[in-house]
Amino acid sequence: MVDHFDRQQKWRESETGLYRQGQSPAKILWHLDFLARKRKTAPLYTNTSRLGFRMTFKPSLSPRPRLFLTAVFFAWYAAAQFAWAGGHASIDGNDDFQQVVITEYGGPDVLELVTGELPKPGPGEVRVRTLTTSASFTDIMLRKGIYPGLDVEPPFAPGYDMVGVIDKLGEGVTGFEVGQKVADMTILGAYATHIVRPAELLTPIPDNLDDGEVVTLMLSYMTAYQMLERAADLEAGQSILIHGASGAVGSAMSQLAVLKGLKVFGTASTAKQDFVASMGVTPIDYKTEDFVARIAEETGGEGVDVVFDAISVENFKRSYSALKPGGTLIIYGFYDAAVAADGGSMTGVAFEFLKWQWQQLMWRLFDNEDRVVAPMYGITTMRDEHPEWFREDLQQLTALLAEGRISPRVWKTMSLDQAAEAHRMIEAGEVQGKIVFRVSGK
Numbered sequence: 001m002v003d004h005f006d007r008q009q010k011w012r013e014s015e016t017g018l019y020r021q022g023q024s025p026a027k028i029l030w031h032l033d034f035l036a037r038k039r040k041t042a043p044l045y046t047n048t049s050r051l052g053f054r055m056t057f058k059p060s061l062s063p064r065p066r067l068f069l070t071a072v073f074f075a076w077y078a079a080a081q082f083a084w085a086g087g088h089a090s091i092d093g094n095d096d097f098q099q100v101v102i103t104e105y106g107g108p109d110v111l112e113l114v115t116g117e118l119p120k121p122g123p124g125e126v127r128v129r130t131l132t133t134s135a136s137f138t139d140i141m142l143r144k145g146i147y148p149g150l151d152v153e154p155p156f157a158p159g160y161d162m163v164g165v166i167d168k169l170g171e172g173v174t175g176f177e178v179g180q181k182v183a184d185m186t187i188l189g190a191y192a193t194h195i196v197r198p199a200e201l202l203t204p205i206p207d208n209l210d211d212g213e214v215v216t217l218m219l220s221y222m223t224a225y226q227m228l229e230r231a232a233d234l235e236a237g238q239s240i241l242i243h244g245a246s247g248a249v250g251s252a253m254s255q256l257a258v259l260k261g262l263k264v265f266g267t268a269s270t271a272k273q274d275f276v277a278s279m280g281v282t283p284i285d286y287k288t289e290d291f292v293a294r295i296a297e298e299t300g301g302e303g304v305d306v307v308f309d310a311i312s313v314e315n316f317k318r319s320y321s322a323l324k325p326g327g328t329l330i331i332y333g334f335y336d337a338a339v340a341a342d343g344g345s346m347t348g349v350a351f352e353f354l355k356w357q358w359q360q361l362m363w364r365l366f367d368n369e370d371r372v373v374a375p376m377y378g379i380t381t382m383r384d385e386h387p388e389w390f391r392e393d394l395q396q397l398t399a400l401l402a403e404g405r406i407s408p409r410v411w412k413t414m415s416l417d418q419a420a421e422a423h424r425m426i427e428a429g430e431v432q433g434k435i436v437f438r439v440s441g442k
């Protein structure tokens with residue numbers, strides 16, 4: 001951490017030792033008392049009452065100085081509280097600009113909270129004060145430098161999605177106003193107290209929706225929704241298999257698919273079976289079961305209509321054999337290669353991609369079973385090609401949320417200074433649903 005947090009840390013650990021984060025008034029009073037003794041002056045307080053402290057005054061101190069010292073102490077204590085809360089609140093309300101940047105490609109430690117000048121919106125842009133953003137697996141790929149197709153070098157701020165409040169309009173912006181709540185899929189830059197965005201990309205968000213839930217719609221639910229509704233051609237009663245059903249995208253897709261009336265199977269590790277089942281999905285423990293055999297058993301040897309897979313080429317091959325004739329395989333990532341890749345190395349993911357091209361060629365040449373492999377889904381490509389679909393789909397998702405028909409699983413709400421910890425949790429596969437960062441209050 002730099003600047004601001006250094007200052008904050010020094011303040012908390014100042015040489016008086018009187019004020020540290022988490023210290024109760026009782027302890028502070030004890031310190032004051034200790035200092036008073038050291039300086040051979042009157043002790044002011046002792047720590048004996050039920051409330052945690054009690055004032056005891058030396059008879060030598062007359063009522064006026066006593067009153068004065070008490071007032072000074074409480075004024076000081078209130079100021080200290082305010083200053084400390086303010087430190088957090090600079091992620092929480094004042095005008096300092098802070099962002100978490102990837103200083104170089106690598107592990108979670110390369111994430112650093114820095115301060116800077118508040119960015120200004122140019123013509124056609126607006127500045128948004130961030131309310132919430134989220135930690136996603138995609139941010140981890142960006143941090144490692146293995147996210148394909150993005151031409152950016154560190155230092156830069158990650159942050160794929162955000163919900164915020166407009167706090168400044170650039171020249172020529174119409175149709176938006178200061179104070180309005182908006183959301184966007186930013187791809188980069190949302191791990192920050194403020195972000196400048198082209199006005200045309202922003203979607204207005206109703207005030208009554210929960211900011212932590214809305215932010216999950218932008219990347220995770222959108223990916224799930226578009227794959228179900230745009231990439232696949234599914235009707236109620238058909239069957240699907242979702243890999244990683246407990247993850248951010250997997251859990252979103254599980255909810256949407258069950259809502260659509262599909263018969264849903266979902267793979268997850270042992271500890272997450274209950275969560276997957278709680279969404280109305282038939283869980284398959286991929287650590288202990290062969291999912292191909294289990295799907296065959298559950299579907300009378302027929303297979304499922306569609307498999308959604310972002311794991312690895314080895315997994316894609318097995319998913320392919322879990323399809324019924326005429327079924328569709330939809331792939332959208334290389335999770336294993338991305339988890340394994342060292343910081344800064346694109347080789348693993350690129351090699352996996354080549355293997356995938358080769359595998360498709362083999363199927364085309366030698367497979368007669370009439371199964372379909374859809375073009376690899378990518379949310380940014382889809383938005384670039386069909387921005388109107390993105391807007392329509394977000395409207396649908398927002399309506400589902402407002403009607404209470406989907407309930408995003410926010411696994412943890414953290415603050416931006418915990419970004420490294422959030423990344424570590426996602427990479428360790430600990431998360432069930434989504435980690436949301438609360439950046440500022442309304």
Ligand SMILES: NC(=O)c1ccc[n+]([C@@H]2O[C@H](COP(=O)([O-])OP(=O)(O)OC[C@H]3O[C@@H](n4cnc5c(N)ncnc54)[C@H](OP(=O)(O)O)[C@@H]3O)[C@@H](O)[C@H]2O)c1
Nearest residue numbers: 137223244247248249267268269310332333335377378379
């Ligand atoms: N193409 C796109 O536009 C797009 C958009 C968003 C995400 N993605 C991709 O989608 C994937 C998932 O993203 P996410 O945000 O949902 O990540 P996530 O929240 O970390 O969830 C992924 C989950 O997959 C599970 N998993 C790992 N290995 C597995 C295996 N062999 N079989 C079944 N499940 C396994 C892990 O849980 P357990 O192992 O503990 O069950 C993990 O929690 C990533 O590869 C990401 O790059 C693609």
